[in-house]
Amino acid sequence: MKNHYQTLGIKRDASNDDIKKAYRKLAQKFHPDKNDGDKFFEERFKEIQEAYEILSDLYEKGKYDSNYDYFFNGQRKSSQTYTHKEETKYETTKSDSEKVKQEKEAREKREKERVEKERVANIKKNAELQFEDKAWIFLGNWFIIPGAIGLCMFFKYRREGYTKKSNAVCSLTIVSFVVLFILTIISFIAKEAGR
Secondary structure, three states: OOOOOHHHOOOOOOOHHHHHHOOOOOHHHHHHHHHHHHHHHHHHHHHHHHHHHHHHOHHHHHHHHHHHHHHHHOOOOOOOOOOOHHHHHHHHHHHHHHHHHHHHHHHHHHEEEEHHHHHHHHHHHHHOOHHHHHHHHHHHHHOOOOOOOHHHHHHHHHOOOHHHHHHHHHHHHHHHHHHHHHHHHHHHHHHHHHH
C-alpha cells in the first residue's frame, strides 16, 4: 500500500489547506514540463497527483485512512475492509463538497475583481490629458506661484494612478517655464532696445 502522506510530505492530521500547499509545491518541483520530460520526474509527478486526489476528497480519504491504520499501524478495526457503516460516516461529510464549491466560487470572484482592478488601473494609466486641462495648467504655471499648479496636478494624477496624465503635466510645466523664460528675455531685450 502506498503511503500518500509520505508522498506529499505531510502529517496524518494535515488540514485540507496543508494538503493543497504540499501538492502545489511538489507539483511545481516535479512537473515533467519543467524537467525536460524526465521519466523519474514523470513517475514522481503521477504519485503526487494520485496522493492529492485521494487525500483532498473527504470520502476517498476516509476509505484510505481506514486501510492506512490497518496497513501501517497494525490497528485492526472491527473489520479489515471498508464497510457500509463506515461509508455512511463519510457520506454525511459530503457537505464539505459544498464548501469546496463555495471556495472555488470565492476564488473565481476574487480573480474577477483582480482582473477588473487591473483593467481600471490600465485605463487610468493610459488616460490622456484633455486640451482644456493642458491650457489651464500651462497658463496657471505663469500666474499662480510659478510651477505650483503643475506640481499640484502632477502629484494629484500620480497618486490616482494616471501615469500618462501626470507625465503630460510634468512636460507642460517644463514647457510653460521655458516659454515664460523666453518671453521674459524678449521683453527685457525689447526694453533695452527702446532706451
